[in-house]
Amino acid sequence: MTVNMIGRGKIMDVPVSSDGWVGQGRSRRTGAAQRAMRLATAATLSIAGIHGLPAIAAIAQAAASNPQAEAETARINAWFDAKYEEQLGFSPMTRSYGGDRKDNDKFDDMSEAGMARVLEWKRKSVEELKSKFDRSKLTAEGKLSYDLWIEQYDMAAAAHKFRRSEYVITSHFGPQTMLTRFLLSVHTVSEPSDMDGYIARISGISRALLQNLERAKINAAAGARPPQFSFDGVIEQSTALSSGAPFGGEGDNAVWTDAQAEIAGLVKAGKIDQAKADRYKAAVRKALIEDWGPAHRQIVAWAQAERPKADVVATGVGKNPNGKAYYAEMLANSTTTDLTAEQIHQIGLDEVARIKGEMEAIKQKVGFEGSLQDFFKYVRDDDRFYYPNTDEGRQAYIDAATAHLARMKTRLPEFFNILPKADVIVKRVEPYREQAGAPQHYLMASADGTRPGVFYAHLIDMKAMPIPQMEVIAYHEGNPGHHMQFSIARELTNVPKFRTALYYNATQEGWGLYTEKLAKEMGGYQDPYSDFGRLTTEIWRAIRLVVDTGLHSKGWTEQQAVDYFRENSPAAEGQIRAEVRRYILSPGQATGYKIGMIKIEELRRRAETTLGPRFDIKGFHDTILASGQMSLPLLERRVNEWIESRKAS
Known part of the structure; x- marks a missing residue:
């Protein structure tokens, strides 16, 4: 999880079967956004020339054979950078997140009038873009930037319609x-x-x-x-x-x-x-x-x-005025698909059943006698799975998580060509905002790599921080998860600057969840209980599909959601309660993780099956990360283009 989570495709201010069902979903966008879905994007051009990626280099060479398109793309990129500089004028916070100290004595205007001014600026920028540039004359990478820019306005305008439905000040994201x-x-x-x-x-x-x-x-x-x-x-x-x-x-x-x-x-x-x-x-x-x-x-x-x-008895937004329409938009925002609440609910039920089968296998591997529910209780309650609730115990947690990240860092070159400049550190959440069981999260490094990324852990109650889950969460928030994802994007120099700071919930959190399983390929989880912890966090994300839709579209109460969570996970009681309350206050956001992971895994299987011995795991991962974030439909186009380039090589 990361700290800026609202808005499909938003620029930062301030984490199955192969039947292709996710690929059938459509991003709920209009105009250029729909054209973007049809774009055969060769976004891999952004990493052209990297040693070991001959197919990408070949695409770059082919693109260079059209000097007119290259020149026009250079011209539009200059326009994008100038416009992004204008946009940053509205958000000194965004500058600071990127390590830019300009305007560091100023702060964002967060009034309704201020938000309206930004929206109007975006609308006018789209008009200017369309009047000054012919999309058909751009390179594939230029077309992708063109569509992404327009998409920013489309999504901002869609979100603005539901500004009265948002919980503005809450205990979890206030x-x-x-x-x-x-x-x-x-x-x-x-x-x-x-x-x-x-x-x-x-x-x-x-x-x-x-x-x-x-x-x-x-x-x-x-x-x-809010409740x-x-x-x-x-x-x-x-x-x-x-x-x-x-x-x-x-x-x-x-x-x-x-x-x-x-x-x-x-x-x-x-x-x-x-x-x-x-x-x-x-x-x-x-x-x-x-x-x-x-x-x-x-x-x-x-x-x-x-x-x-x-409300004393907490439930979802479906009961609020315009709540059902608001939730539908939040699901589209979070998943970048047109999957309905009912479809997402069923996907969650199916995934919970599948993962429980893998959990049963680990239970048998460690020789536990009893039901899976008994094993859940054992892992949830036994003191061996927790550090002491003391300062020494908290430091031991930080030290162990740091050691896991250090070991994983040594394996990164075997799975990635592009590595981040910035390092990542582990810190305890500050006392003024620390909550028992609240989710760990990541704070971005500066673009120049001088300020490290931070993996934050809530350590006020060590009984809410099970040791078996520590390793997997460190990978999700650090390397090869969010730290790698954000640092690579922010360090890109060969795409327009606005693309280094885009955020798509399904792509971002789908990557984080994908890397939890990837870390097993990279040598993680040598202890079977840590591997069980990995499955605990995966089923956690599948449960989210069930619980989030249950709360906001089926009228579940907080206690119903807690009960379902407890029945299907060994997560600690404090974690469960904090998680459910998070879903109540941020409708739809938690659904992006599993939907995004399913799509990335589907794309990898497709690439492996199609390419056979030509499949390159480093190239696949660079393809996912090296042009910044985008919607799942655009990501699918991008991977398909990479597959075709590998075949051609």
């Missing part, structure tokens, strides 16, 4: 924690000017919090009100973020602690003297007391007032 993490983890301070920006952003985030609060009020009045448990979490989080020094109460506020550490670092580096440090501390204190604290207290007051109006 701006009160996400924006705080941005300040503490993404905004880098190495020069005095960076500290100036840090202080300005304390006030900028405070403004953004109030803008989100206004949207939350509007949506709640329209009937999009009571979410308000409880919001109250707890924003109370913590407006408590401690300099506000009063025990301890130090998380931002106050971080700011003092950043200032001390500047002093130690000789960048400022103590007098300047004291002025910085005073400015931080002022911004916190005058802007930060009041914004969080307003969120707390609103949540306390709204809580009695919210």
Whole structure:
């Protein structure tokens, strides 16, 4: 899982049978987006010339034989880069995620009016694109960029129609924690000017919090009100973020602690003297007391007032006004297919049954006597499968996950030609946003590789962090999963810049889940219980198909979803409850993992069957990763083109 998850094909700001059923799905798009599905995309051109990929080099050479198309594509790429620079002007956060320090004293406008301005800019940019460029005169790679750009507007416009249906401030994905993490983890301070920006952003985030609060009020009045448990979490989080020094109460506020550490670092580096440090501390204190604290207290007051109006028995969005249409759009958004809720539900049921068969085999392998349910209980409850709930136990978890990633890093060159420059580290989630059983996640490295990627783990309750699942989750979030995926995309230099920051839930999370199984080929899971942990996370994603659709289209309650999850998985109780609540608050998102994995595995089988000895696992993986993210239909076209190029070679 990654931290920016909303929006099919969104530019980042701020993780079976081979009958081809996924391939029959269609991305719910119009205009150029539909043309993109028909595009015989040769996106492999973006890695042309890499040693060991003669077929791709041959395609590049063929493309070069059309100098007019190459010239026109160079011209449109320059236009894309100029337009993307304009677009970044709307989102200083996106710049910071990419390691760009321009505008690092500014913050995104998160008001409805601000969102409308961005949408209108996108509409006009599409008009300009169509008037200035003839798509038919571009190379295949240029056509793909053309279609992707238009798709950004199509999807933004579709999402805008459902802006009243969104849960804006929640306990799991709320701006009160996400924006705080941005300040503490993404905004880098190495020069005095960076500290100036840090202080300005304390006030900028405070403004953004109030803008989100206004949207939350509007949506709640329209009937999009999350259940009571979410308000409880919001109250707890924003109370913590407006408590401690300099506000009063025990301890130090998380931002106050971080700011003092950043200032001390500047002093130690000789960048400022103590007098300047004291002025910085005073400015931080002022911004916190005058802007930060009041914004969080307003969120707390609103949540306390709204809580009695919210559902005690939590369920999905289907009961909300326009909820069924909203959920259908969220499924299309998450999976980039036209699969219905009923179809996805049945796929989930079928996958759960299949994976349970593999789990039964491991149960027999370790010599456990009893039913699979008995084995679930054993793995869920026995102390041998957990580190102690102490600081030593937490450090042991971090150390073990780090060791797994280090070993996997040595195997990457056998399966990939392209490797990321940035490293990945394992960290505990910060106290202000840590939740027992909440999902581990990944924070992107900077594009230049100087800021490492981070695999975050919630370690407040070690009974919610089973050891058998540690290895597989490390691979999913780190290498060869999300860290590899995002770092390669962000480090690309031979596609328009906007394509290095695209996000498609099914492609992104499908890759993460695919690499969990790939890691077994790469030598992971030597312990059968770790392999059982791998199956635990795979069935977890299959259960999501059942539970997410059950909640949002069949009216399941939270407890019904928890009961189904527990019956079919050895996941810890804390994990299960946290997962189900995540699905309630983010409808549809959790369905992209398994649907995406199924498609990637289907494409690999097709390539292996078609190419036989010509199949190249490195080339296949580079084909998936080396042009940035795209919808599943476009990914299928891309792999098909790679298959044809290999055959021709």
